[in-house]
Amino acid sequence: MTTQEMNKNTPGESMKSKTRRNTKQLALWTGLWLVSLALVAFGPKFLWDFHTVVTVCTVITNLVMGYKMIMANKQHLQDLDELQQRIQLEAMALSLGISMVFGAIFGLIEGIRLVTFSPNPSAILFVMGITYFVGVLFSTRKYA
Amino acid sequence: MKNRFKVLRAERDWTQADLADALDVSRQTIIAIEKGKYDPSLSLAFKAAKLFSMTVEDIFQAEE
Numbered sequence: 001m002t003t004q005e006m007n008k009n010t011p012g013e014s015m016k017s018k019t020r021r022n023t024k025q026l027a028l029w030t031g032l033w034l035v036s037l038a039l040v041a042f043g044p045k046f047l048w049d050f051h052t053v054v055t056v057c058t059v060i061t062n063l064v065m066g067y068k069m070i071m072a073n074k075q076h077l078q079d080l081d082e083l084q085q086r087i088q089l090e091a092m093a094l095s096l097g098i099s100m101v102f103g104a105i106f107g108l109i110e111g112i113r114l115v116t117f118s119p120n121p122s123a124i125l126f127v128m129g130i131t132y133f134v135g136v137l138f139s140t141r142k143y144a
Numbered sequence: 145m146k147n148r149f150k151v152l153r154a155e156r157d158w159t160q161a162d163l164a165d166a167l168d169v170s171r172q173t174i175i176a177i178e179k180g181k182y183d184p185s186l187s188l189a190f191k192a193a194k195l196f197s198m199t200v201e202d203i204f205q206a207e208e
Contacts, residue, residue: 014168019170081168082173082184082185083169083172083176084170086182143172143181143182144172
């Protein structure tokens, strides 16, 4: 039996082409979201001198891009196969858990006078990203 | 759980990529199943059984 004949058992789009398309979509919307976030962060000061209407429009655009990115990520996860979904789930569990534990204590360290600086909440995004990446690496190795 | 994925694939002279395409999963999943590091879902097990024209019990055996 050839691969083509075997593929007849699975009607519809193949997993490879779905993954390719979903990855492109995810990259596109993540890129657009990042650009719109940069515009929200730097535009008011450097491009339009804090004009409220323009700033509000940029914020709305950023939220729309964020929504599209979330949906693209959801679709990407949905179309992965069962092992890949498990790898993502394990990585997300690690990322969420560590972010919650460290995020909670990070928010308290100034109040309990362990540090003198004010903790920046956006630092938690880096923790999430790094732990997610490490989680994917660990889980991928586990099943390799 | 033990399985005969590797033997059955070799008997048919299929590559891991061929089997992955036929079952609509990634090659990574085939590797993990063959090495016994991942037990597939019931639906994937039935799909494999159909592809190999065997029963699920002929492919997968519970370890004592």
